Amino acid sequence: MAGRKWVKGLLAVVLALAMIFAPQAAMPASAAKSLSQLQKEQADLKKKQAEVAARLKTLKADKAQKQQYKAALDTQASTVQSQIDVLNQQINTLDADISQKESQIADKQKNIDANYEQLKQRLRALYLTGEASNLEVILSAKNVVDLADKTEAIQAITTHDTNLINTLKSDMDSIKAQKSEIETNRKSVAEARVALDTKQGELTSLVNETKAVIAEISQNESSANQENAKLAEQRKKADAAIDQWYKDYYASQKGTGGSGGYVSKGNFGWPLPGVTNITSGYGYRWGSLHKGIDISSAGVYGKPIVAADSGKVMMAGWGNYGTGYGGYGNVVAIDHGGGYSTLYGHCSSVAVSKGQTVKKGQVIAYVGNTGDSQGAHLHFEIRVNGVAKNPLNWFSR
Known part of the structure; x- marks a missing residue:
């Protein structure tokens, strides 16, 4: 009887040690700086560029x-x-x-x-x-x-x-x-x-x-x-650092349910039903990369914005500088799984909350003119493993 107790005690100690020394999967090992630090650097550089x-x-x-x-x-x-x-x-x-x-x-x-x-x-x-x-x-x-x-x-x-x-x-x-x-x-x-x-x-x-x-x-x-030119180069490096952080993050999230269990195949729906006019495309301008497309038209203010795919809301609300969402005003970001995520910026208001699971085509926000915006429009981004891509690669016009 005493021998069994001794064995149980030994097993408990081993399990405790295993839990203490088990590998942590929450943050990518390659990130020398935290995401908030990188985003703050990015925001500071953007402000200096302006x-x-x-x-x-x-x-x-x-x-x-x-x-x-x-x-x-x-x-x-x-x-x-x-x-x-x-x-x-x-x-x-x-x-x-x-x-x-x-x-x-x-x-x-x-x-x-x-x-x-x-x-x-x-x-x-x-x-x-x-x-x-x-x-x-x-x-x-x-x-x-x-x-x-x-x-x-x-x-x-x-x-x-x-x-x-x-x-x-x-x-x-x-x-x-x-x-x-x-x-x-x-x-x-x-x-x-x-x-x-x-x-x-x-x-x-x-x-x-x-x-x-x-x-x-x-x-x-x-x-x-x-x-x-110096700031543009620094901004480029800061953007690349954040892209790499997201890439590492999505690699670490495989099989963890960060998207609510949904795994996207990249079959995205148009985020602003009835409005297809693009006022600013994806690409470099004023020395930095415009990481999405701007969608707008007459009378667009207040129109509903829908989720381009199913997933889990990563961010919903006002984007403060230093959080990675500075300048977007009211913003929604969704993790779709499979390394895919989307972002919807400058909204007048949001209709979802962080951590909420959403379905493709579900209303998540409304078009506005908040943050660093010049007129009512939707700023829409698609990221693959955290790296911004041209959204028009997924749509035919």
């Missing part, structure tokens, strides 16, 4: 404005260059006029010097004749003819002296006026050169500003595009 996309849109608008600003700068620079050209012409004209007037002054100065020398000789001659006056010359005339000759000679000498003095005076006044004009022109040249320097500085500033505008546009666009 921010970069918005920034790129702003940059495009900003680029258009800056291109207009650059065009205005170019026009202004052209105007300033024209002003500089005019100032240079003015300076050249003034310099030429100054040179011409200085040459004229030099010629007149020669005439003045010659006439002045002639006048000095005339005065010297008068001085050497002593105190002889015009009256003495006239009284010394021998006869009337000699008197006429002497009178005419005196008048000629007097006229010559007067003309010589007047010429000297006129030339000196002309030189004085020309020198005044030269000084005025020199002042104008100096002012024009100051204005020229100012305009040259203004032109340099405009050119530098234009270059800076173009450099800023290029740098901002390049930076945003690089960031967008």
Whole structure:
């Protein structure tokens, strides 16, 4: 009797140890991170992509404005260059006029010097004749003819002296006026050169500003595009990680009844009866994969959505970021068994609950515009072992 008790006790210990050390099948061994961590990374990247996309849109608008600003700068620079050209012409004209007037002054100065020398000789001659006056010359005339000759000679000498003095005076006044004009022109040249320097500085500033505008546009666009490409690559890896997680998950769920015991053969029914218009197809857009199709038409809001196949509801309700359903709004996801699952997003409301078993064609939700949605539509996905596939592969249109 004691021996039997001892054997029973030994069996109990063995069974307990077996339960403790038995292999666990709930989570895939290949998943280095939990699904929630992967989904949170995916959601964060999607949010960052949206921010970069918005920034790129702003940059495009900003680029258009800056291109207009650059065009205005170019026009202004052209105007300033024209002003500089005019100032240079003015300076050249003034310099030429100054040179011409200085040459004229030099010629007149020669005439003045010659006439002045002639006048000095005339005065010297008068001085050497002593105190002889015009009256003495006239009284010394021998006869009337000699008197006429002497009178005419005196008048000629007097006229010559007067003309010589007047010429000297006129030339000196002309030189004085020309020198005044030269000084005025020199002042104008100096002012024009100051204005020229100012305009040259203004032109340099405009050119530098234009270059800076173009450099800023290029740098901002390049930076945003690089960031967008980097995020797209990270998003691609994050999507792949989640796809792999689902693949491993479905592999681990074989024979466990995760779909309520139903095993799908992939014979799916259309999820939105009476509405077949596809507004956005499956595939890459804006640097990421659109993992389903969008179905919509006029008056689609509130129409019933049906299960594409039988199975068990994996998710029903509002999809929060970090859960794998962020951005879908009100969403339903169904495990159909056989590695198949479907997802129905942006619903106005859901008609089932998580864990509920549903039949193919059963109403599960209603079309809406919730989550990251631009207008009422149904976002429909089909996954095989967790990897999103083009739903149209299962339908003929």
